[in-house]
Amino acid sequence: MSEAKPRVFSGIQPSGEPHIGNYLGAIKNWVPLQDKYECFFCIVDLHAITQAFEPAELPGNVFDVAIVLMAAGLDPQKCTIFLQSDVPEHCELAWVFTTVTPLGELERMTQFKDKASRQDSLLAGLLNYPVLQAADILLYHASLVPVGEDQVQHIELTREIARKWNARYGEYFPEPEALVSRVRRVMGLDGQAKMSKSLGNTVGLLESPQETWEKIRVALTDPARVRRTDAGNPNVCNIFSLHRYFSSQAELAWADEGCRTAGIGCIDCKRRLTDNMIAELGPIRERALQLRRQPDQVYEVLAAGASRCREIAAQTMAEVRERMGLAGVVTPAQTKVE
Numbered sequence: 116m117s118e119a120k121p122r123v124f125s126g127i128q129p130s131g132e133p134h135i136g137n138y139l140g141a142i143k144n145w146v147p148l149q150d151k152y153e154c155f156f157c158i159v160d161l162h163a164i165t166q167a168f169e170p171a172e173l174p175g176n177v178f179d180v181a182i183v184l185m186a187a188g189l190d191p192q193k194c195t196i197f198l199q200s201d202v203p204e205h206c207e208l209a210w211v212f213t214t215v216t217p218l219g220e221l222e223r224m225t226q227f228k229d230k231a232s233r234q235d236s237l238l239a240g241l242l243n244y245p246v247l248q249a250a251d252i253l254l255y256h257a258s259l260v261p262v263g264e265d266q267v268q269h270i271e272l273t274r275e276i277a278r279k280w281n282a283r284y285g286e287y288f289p290e291p292e293a294l295v296s297r298v299r300r301v302m303g304l305d306g307q308a309k310m311s312k313s314l315g316n317t318v319g320l321l322e323s324p325q326e327t328w329e330k331i332r333v334a335l336t337d338p339a340r341v342r343r344t345d346a347g348n349p350n351v352c353n354i355f356s357l358h359r360y361f362s363s364q365a366e367l368a369w370a371d372e373g374c375r376t377a378g379i380g381c382i383d384c385k386r387r388l389t390d391n392m393i394a395e396l397g398p399i400r401e402r403a404l405q406l407r408r409q410p411d412q413v414y415e416v417l418a419a420g421a422s423r424c425r426e427i428a429a430q431t432m433a434e435v436r437e438r439m440g441l442a443g444v445v446t447p448a449q450t451k452v453e
């Protein structure tokens with residue numbers, strides 16, 4: 116009998132059209148995992164609502180993320196793609212976990228402190244975000260979680276939550292490991308902060324080649340390189356950082372040398388980067404636009420994913436309720452209104 120593959124869980128927020136930061140930091144790394152592990156990729160809409168959002172736009176954002184995931188190479192025959200709110204047990208387990216999670220641990224999360232510092236009125240959902248994340252992962256007994264460096268602290272908290280729950284109610288949940296992406300955080304085109312839709316410094320994966328070029332053309336470079344004849348320093352230039360993801364070693368050497376000697380202008384450098392980005396991302400965009408014309412196919416994938424996840428989630432919650440004495444006193448049949 117062949118051994119079961121370890122389970123992988125990861126999530127992506129539907130907070131607007133996915134951008135190259137999402138692609139490089141997450142989606143691109145997920146594609147090879149589906150051949151090695153039993154993978155669950157979740158569109159985490161319940162996480163997205165912890166930040167400002169527009170209800171009317173959320174379904175469209177979910178759809179855009181789904182088509183990008185599939186277009187980038189996630190194959191529904193090899194992995195499970197689903198929408199978080201289609202599986203209500205995520206919320207139920209999150210509530211259960213709040214009862215074993217120390218408040219102080221949540222308050223010291225770097226991401227919470229960072230986001231909280233940018234909000235006037237602090238809501239509990241933001242504080243409890245990592246608890247829901249722990250529920251997302253442990254509901255499926257995932258043992259590996261691909262994340263960026265900024266999420267490692269949340270995975271450590273997930274391990275602690277698993278330990279605390281297990282200590283109280285008996286060994287049941289695994290302590291998952293973070294699979295940390297080798298891609299360091301992808302900076303936005305303003306070169307000031309992580310690429311993020313809310314900061315308006317992104318290149319969207321569904322943008323046309325012309326739109327991509329228009330954004331790259333005006334993106335920040337080495338601020339000290341004011342004139343074409345000034346030599347630049349590629350190490351402080353975000354355009355050069357993006358070259359590292361999309362360009363060959365020979366082109367990196369070309370940009371490095373040309374920048375330091377003023378042999379090339381920033382426009383030459385940006386044009387080459389844009390061409391390479393379009394070469395890699397163009398086929399993904401084409402497939403995504405094709406899927407956009409076949410919404411039924413996309414919703415079928417999400418429905419099948421949700422159905423599989425609900426089955427697993429129901430088993431997990433039955434065990435959790437049993438161990439916690441939450442077995443209930445009313446059967447579903449008794450709750451029917453006559």
Ligand code: SF4
Pocket residue numbers: 336337340347348349352353354355370373374375379380381382384385
């Ligand atoms: S030549 Fe390229 S690496 Fe150098 S400052 Fe301009 S855009 Fe940046």
